[in-house]
Amino acid sequence: MYLVTPQRLERMKKILYTRQDTLRVFMDYVYSPHNLSAIVRTCDAVNVGKLYYRHHKKVKLNSEITMGAHKWIFTEYVEDIEKFYKDIKSKGYQVVVTLLDKEAVDFREVDYTKPTLIVLGNEVDGASEVSIKYADKKIIIPMYGMSQSLNVSVAAGVVLYEAQRQRAAKGMYDKPQLSKEIIEKTLKKWAYEDIIKP
């Protein structure tokens, strides 16, 4: 039995039924709490499968940083970056790195309906060398003004909503990607936590 209202439970179920397990995001040393918060909220809105992050010092995403949105998305701190990339590639994910580089292709040219990890870089240095080494695709959002780059959270929104558009067009939000077991387990956890730490 769940202690949350039926409406709240339905909302939680809808999130889990439409979760895009095969669309994931890695914040590669993104450090500003404002940017972290904005990216987490966009990941929640697009309903990405998992948000990975690493930081100069070990941090845990919490409400102070994310305004609560982190409660609804699966997050994981990356300790060993080489192992992380080897693991995700062995699961069949393409690594798509956002990069201000001449070699990068227009972000709309990528097929985001494939299992995809989108990598966002640090506010000053951009994506790390390791991320670039493992990139299957390097993508750029065309810029026609004086600024060389967008704010990282804005770049995340632009790319993630292209991924959302492609996936919605293919009906990928209409069929659950998570297993029944994970959905049940997560519902129990969310319903419990919603009552004890709303």
Ligand SMILES: C[S@@+](CC[C@H](N)C(=O)[O-])C[C@H]1O[C@@H](n2cnc3c(N)ncnc32)[C@H](O)[C@@H]1O
């Ligand atoms: C402020 S930018 C980093 C600028 C850094 N000086 C560089 O040359 O990479 C922070 C991050 O936002 C994303 N970004 C910003 N503008 C972008 C664009 N036009 N195309 C692709 N990614 C972009 C990338 O993830 C980038 O690493």
